[in-house]
Amino acid sequence: MLYDVFKVIHVVGVVVLVGNVTVTAFWKVFADRNGDPRVVAFGQRLVTITDWVFTVGGIVLIFVGGYGAAFAAGMNPFGSAWLNWGQGLFVASGLIWLGILIPAQIRLARVARTFEKGGEVPEDYWRIGRRWLFWGIVATFPLVGAIAVMILKP
Ligand code: HEM
Numbered sequence: 001m002l003y004d005v006f007k008v009i010h011v012v013g014v015v016v017l018v019g020n021v022t023v024t025a026f027w028k029v030f031a032d033r034n035g036d037p038r039v040v041a042f043g044q045r046l047v048t049i050t051d052w053v054f055t056v057g058g059i060v061l062i063f064v065g066g067y068g069a070a071f072a073a074g075m076n077p078f079g080s081a082w083l084n085w086g087q088g089l090f091v092a093s094g095l096i097w098l099g100i101l102i103p104a105q106i107r108l109a110r111v112a113r114t115f116e117k118g119g120e121v122p123e124d125y126w127r128i129g130r131r132w133l134f135w136g137i138v139a140t141f142p143l144v145g146a147i148a149v150m151i152l153k154p
Pocket of ligand 1: 007062066067070075086143146147150151
């Protein structure tokens, strides 16, 4: 019973995290294409808010549920290839998030505050935004890989 409860928490965390990183890229592209600086700035503010709520929230649920399930079943979390791959892919995605995406988001949020009431969107914003989108998509692949190894348990 405890194992299944932790597993539900874990998989809900996966849905929240992977769902958020996927749809955020999608709606942010459309907000940017809107062309109205106020809409672009609003979209940027939402990237920050949804990252705190759903990315951090999803990571906490994945952690608590994953290690909780492993300990409830008496599994060594580093004792099998699928668990090690899952954790490795999770860390790989997390390093891109911490090392590239968050610094980019901090710079984008700072620039967005200069046009949140209207005005020119500087080229710098679009340049950093393209880089953020590229690395955001790259950071999603290890998470999809982790879903595969957790289900297929190779
Ligand atoms: C961070 C370290 C992680 C630990 C310790 C961990 C641990 C576990 C454990 C013990 C299970 C239950 C296995 C089963 O009953 O079949 C599980 C299932 C699962 N995990 Fe993880 N996991 C981790 C990371 C991840 C990540 C990053 C993802 C995807 C982004 C993920 C996706 C899944 C999925 C989809 C299942 C359900 C598999 C199934 O029911 O067949 N896990 N995980």
